[in-house]
Amino acid sequence: MDQPVTGERFCLYDGPELDAVLAGMARQIAARYADRRSVVLVGILRRGLPLAQRLQVHLKALGVPDWPCYPLQLKRYSDDLRLLHPETALTENPEIAALDLANTTLLLVDDVLYQGHSLLRACAWLASIGAREIRPVVLVDRQVHRQPVQADVVGLSLQVASGDVIECHVPPYEAQWGIELLRPAR
Numbered sequence: 001m002d003q004p005v006t007g008e009r010f011c012l013y014d015g016p017e018l019d020a021v022l023a024g025m026a027r028q029i030a031a032r033y034a035d036r037r038s039v040v041l042v043g044i045l046r047r048g049l050p051l052a053q054r055l056q057v058h059l060k061a062l063g064v065p066d067w068p069c070y071p072l073q074l075k076r077y078s079d080d081l082r083l084l085h086p087e088t089a090l091t092e093n094p095e096i097a098a099l100d101l102a103n104t105t106l107l108l109v110d111d112v113l114y115q116g117h118s119l120l121r122a123c124a125w126l127a128s129i130g131a132r133e134i135r136p137v138v139l140v141d142r143q144v145h146r147q148p149v150q151a152d153v154v155g156l157s158l159q160v161a162s163g164d165v166i167e168c169h170v171p172p173y174e175a176q177w178g179i180e181l182l183r184p185a186r
Helices: 015-033 048-061 117-128
Strands: 007-013 039-045 069-075 089-091 105-113 133-141 153-157 165-169 178-184
Touching: 007 015, 015 048, 015 105, 015 133, 015 153, 015 178, 039 048, 039 117, 048 069, 048 105, 048 133, 069 117, 089 117, 105 117, 105 165, 117 133, 133 165
Parallel strands: 039 069, 039 105, 105 133, 133 153
Antiparallel strands: 007 178, 069 089, 165 178
């Protein structure tokens, strides 16, 4: 993860604490969607995909069928919240487009719901190719949405100062599983 040179870091959640959060999210998902005929996980790259795969493990432990998982590439911000793409850049995934989207529940997984641009763009694209039911799932909701989106399943709601950065450390992109708050030097 690209990290600013100066600032304070605080560990908010370590690996075992986050495993418990994911287990709780899996219980919510199983209670709401396990009876659906067709469910797939769509992990927003980068960290949403390995989070979706971790959720799969917890769901299997609950006896939920092995739902497939597909990647969806979106880019807007860098890890330190610098704007990279004024218009959220989405790379279409033909595997998702080939699904029976009218009869499939899509669980759209991401690490942090910040302003909502990425989730809105992903939902708009999925709806444009025929998805009728899209359920956002996020590990962290910062509660500062600027777009009309919300997550159906939220692991943690964290209200932090606007200049602070929530960093989700998700293997394989980082060595240790955890969440840190970065308070850049001002």
